[in-house]
Amino acid sequence: MWILRVNMNDRIYRLSEVPEAYKNLGGRGTTSTIVYDEVPPLCHPLGPNNKLVFAPGIVTGTAASTSARVSAGAKSWLTGGIKESNAGSSWASYLANMRIKALIVEGQPKEKGKYWMAHITWDDGAGKPKVSFLPADPYTGKDLYEVFPKVYEQFGARAAIAGCGVAGEYGYGNSGIAYNDLGKRPSRYSGRGGLGTVMASKGLKFIVLESKGAPGVAIANKEVFDRGAKKLTEALREHAITKPKGGLNTYGTAVLINIMNEAGGLPTRNFSSGRFEGAAKIAGEAIFEGVKNRLGKEVYNHACSPGCIIQCSNTWYKPDGTEHTSCVEYESDWALGANCGIDSLDDVAEMVRLCNAYGLDTIEAGTTLAVAMEAGVIPFGDGKKAIGLVQEMGKGTPLGRILGGGTEFTGRAFGVTRVPTVKRQSMPAYEPRAVKGIGITYATSTMGADHTAGYTIGPEILGVGGKVDPLSPEGKAALSRGFQATTAFIDSTGHCLFIAFAILDIPSGFEGMMEECNGVLGTNWASEDAAKIGGEILRKERAFNEAAGIGKAEDRVPEFMKFEPLPPHNQVYDVPDKVLDSVYGEL
Amino acid sequence: MSDMSVDVWLYGPLARYGKEADQGSFANLQMRLPDGSNMDALLRRLGINADERGITFINGQLSAMPGLQPDLGYTLSDGDRVGIFHPKSMWPFQYRHGASMTEEMARAMRQEKDHGLHHTYEEAGDSS
Ligand code: SF4
Numbered sequence: 001m002w003i004l005r006v007n008m009n010d011r012i013y014r015l016s017e018v019p020e021a022y023k024n025l026g027g028r029g030t031t032s033t034i035v036y037d038e039v040p041p042l043c044h045p046l047g048p049n050n051k052l053v054f055a056p057g058i059v060t061g062t063a064a065s066t067s068a069r070v071s072a073g074a075k076s077w078l079t080g081g082i083k084e085s086n087a088g089s090s091w092a093s094y095l096a097n098m099r100i101k102a103l104i105v106e107g108q109p110k111e112k113g114k115y116w117m118a119h120i121t122w123d124d125g126a127g128k129p130k131v132s133f134l135p136a137d138p139y140t141g142k143d144l145y146e147v148f149p150k151v152y153e154q155f156g157a158r159a160a161i162a163g164c165g166v167a168g169e170y171g172y173g174n175s176g177i178a179y180n181d182l183g184k185r186p187s188r189y190s191g192r193g194g195l196g197t198v199m200a201s202k203g204l205k206f207i208v209l210e211s212k213g214a215p216g217v218a219i220a221n222k223e224v225f226d227r228g229a230k231k232l233t234e235a236l237r238e239h240a241i242t243k244p245k246g247g248l249n250t251y252g253t254a255v256l257i258n259i260m261n262e263a264g265g266l267p268t269r270n271f272s273s274g275r276f277e278g279a280a281k282i283a284g285e286a287i288f289e290g291v292k293n294r295l296g297k298e299v300y301n302h303a304c305s306p307g308c309i310i311q312c313s314n315t316w317y318k319p320d321g322t323e324h325t326s327c328v329e330y331e332s333d334w335a336l337g338a339n340c341g342i343d344s345l346d347d348v349a350e351m352v353r354l355c356n357a358y359g360l361d362t363i364e365a366g367t368t369l370a371v372a373m374e375a376g377v378i379p380f381g382d383g384k385k386a387i388g389l390v391q392e393m394g395k396g397t398p399l400g401r402i403l404g405g406g407t408e409f410t411g412r413a414f415g416v417t418r419v420p421t422v423k424r425q426s427m428p429a430y431e432p433r434a435v436k437g438i439g440i441t442y443a444t445s446t447m448g449a450d451h452t453a454g455y456t457i458g459p460e461i462l463g464v465g466g467k468v469d470p471l472s473p474e475g476k477a478a479l480s481r482g483f484q485a486t487t488a489f490i491d492s493t494g495h496c497l498f499i500a501f502a503i504l505d506i507p508s509g510f511e512g513m514m515e516e517c518n519g520v521l522g523t524n525w526a527s528e529d530a531a532k533i534g535g536e537i538l539r540k541e542r543a544f545n546e547a548a549g550i551g552k553a554e555d556r557v558p559e560f561m562k563f564e565p566l567p568p569h570n571q572v573y574d575v576p577d578k579v580l581d582s583v584y585g586e587l
Numbered sequence: 588m589s590d591m592s593v594d595v596w597l598y599g600p601l602a603r604y605g606k607e608a609d610q611g612s613f614a615n616l617q618m619r620l621p622d623g624s625n626m627d628a629l630l631r632r633l634g635i636n637a638d639e640r641g642i643t644f645i646n647g648q649l650s651a652m653p654g655l656q657p658d659l660g661y662t663l664s665d666g667d668r669v670g671i672f673h674p675k676s677m678w679p680f681q682y683r684h685g686a687s688m689t690e691e692m693a694r695a696m697r698q699e700k701d702h703g704l705h706h707t708y709e710e711a712g713d714s715s
Contacts, residue, residue, distance in 0.1 A: 240653065240674070240707050247677040251599070258598050258613070259678045262670035263686050264647035285599045285612035293611070430682055437685030454681055476685050483681055501679050505705050568647050569687055
């Protein structure tokens with residue numbers, strides 16, 4: 001396998017063997033380790049010393065189900081700390097098929113405002129990947145929906161594309177890296193943390209991959225791998241949430257809108273209530289019914305990337321039956337819907353489409369609009385005006401640039417105190433005052449407020465479940481630690497986090513995941529090792545953050561949550577600081 | 588015996604039990620029930636078999652999960668809000684750890700395998 005370094009100072013590249021210490025890393029483990037080892041924690045995120053690292057997961061590119069994920073990592077432009085943000089795309093499998101363990105983008109060109117594309121293909125004769133650089137001028141300053149088809153025209157239908165939108169070119173704190181989905185849409189995102197702008201700061205607009213002729217992923221022990229892949233596939237096919245026509249395949253992640261609303265934990269109108277009266281109109285059930293009405297048939301969801309069994313990605317259609325956007329996920333639906341007081345799926349879908357077109361993170365965009373609404377820029381609930389504000393971001397007007405700076409930046413520009421961020425990244429769709437365990441993860445995650453930071457737990461933590469009461473504050477802290485560590489491991493395997501739902505209930509699925517990794521790497525990991533390996537990754541991330549000036553004083557939810565009771569439960573966030581400190585203190 | 592009113596929300600395929608209140612993807616109805624009625628009586632009145640429903644909330648407190656239904660004897664009060672979901676709906680554990688639940692549910696969870704740190708309780712938990 002290769003480490004591929006692309007230096008944007010003078011557009012040269014270098015291939016090297018994978019160092020021994022990196023051999024068993026993948027995905028987030030790879031990106032966070034390289035950022036920790038090579039990026040000066042105090043560097044400017046947009047300066048020449050930051051590095052943008054892409055890494056496929058350990059089993060990405062193999063026949064393992066639901067595993068076409070790529071991690072992107074760097075020092076974050078939004079948080080100032082370490083960032084890993086992963087996405088599902090054929091782009092991930094191509095990287096893995098060319099045996100690229102890590103693609104490291106370094107340096108930056110002298111010319112300002114000049115953009116390039118890196119085209120990475122497999123050189124059959126030499127038996128290794130090669131890179132060529134082409135100017136990206138025709139593609140800058142444009143809508144990604146307009147540009148992606150042209151890039152496909154230039155490089156052929158078998159290419160896979162990663163790139164930044166205008167949000168990155170403008171330098172926004174809110175900017176993601178877009179990847180193609182299976183329908184060639186620019187709709188899969190390493191959305192969080194301003195990585196699109198880090199990419200743009202390197203003068204890099206697109207990375208186009210073509211893995212034709214590449215050897216594919218080397219598997220050390222095929223028998224072990226096959227056994228593991230079979231166990232995991234069976235678990236995914238059997239579990240109510242992940243199976244075909246199960247919860248995710250039918251309603252998508254937006255199935256959680258009504259649930260969180262009933263629980264009183266759906267942040268509404270900039271985190272001022274936990275319940276939205278219009279929730280049922282924008283929920284996953286409403287998307288399913290709405291599509292059925294507009295198309296005259298039931299439509300189950302599709303896969304974002306090759307080999308996904310769960311297939312959670314939906315499509316919203318216009319009244320005339322033509323496609324509006326894909327996909328309206330829970331977080332996007334909530335951020336641009338309930339959190340802005342907007343109950344029209346058509347308006348939400350239009351904003352999701354615009355975010356994809358400009359290269360914006362939908363979560364950060366929605367929470368920013370809500371802060372602007374709180375400031376009185378536009379009223380809560382006005383979908384048309386909200387669409388107008390997203391368009392301002394796309395145009396780069398002065399107001400658009402304030403909003404593009406992100407939620408915290410907008411709060412500062414308008415003097416708003418109710419700003420739902422941790423470490424400068426906005427909270428996703430779970431109210432910490434209603435779901436206190438999530439609040440612990442939001443507060444302490446190395447990534448800033450992040451719903452994907454605490455996603456699954458391994459068997460040894462389940463064992464702890466027998467000793468610590470998961471309802472007590474200490475139990476919640478222990479669980480959050482276990483969640484975060486095992487999640488860092490899954491983020492390294494290349495599996496989509498949604499496998500976590502099945503493997504938490506079906507232990508053979510968890511074993512299967514470990515065996516797949518053992519099969520690829522030739523290791524001997526047991527289920528208990530997941531949290532250990534993940535814990536190592538967290539330690540590096542934490543150390544990077546501390547060296548970057550982000551210590552435990554930032555492991556806190558925003559102050560307003562401590563004194564503003566949240567209806568309908570009328571609770572404040574009361575998890576003591578010492579409990580929050582114990583999450584990493586006892587790692 | 589006097590009546591009370593309960594604010595009932597039915598989601599997904601359960602919306603059809605809301606009859607004329609059925610909006611396709613949900614139904615919201617104000618139901619009049621005799622004072623002191625419990626959840627079991629509410630479900631009967633709606634015509635919903637207990638195992639046709641999954642996640643359930645009473646006043647924002649989780650009261651039942653698929654395969655774990657300690658709320659059938661729960662006595663409802665005037666003005667209560669009840670949200671009932673189809674078994675297809677999900678609320679993964681990591682998104683509910685620390686959320687409010689009824690006392691009966693908290694007790695039932697504690698008795699489950701691994702303190703109930705699961706998503707489903709039929710196949711995986713030993714809900715006996
Ligand atoms: S479960 Fe959904 S997000 Fe995950 S890989 Fe499959 S389609 Fe993509």
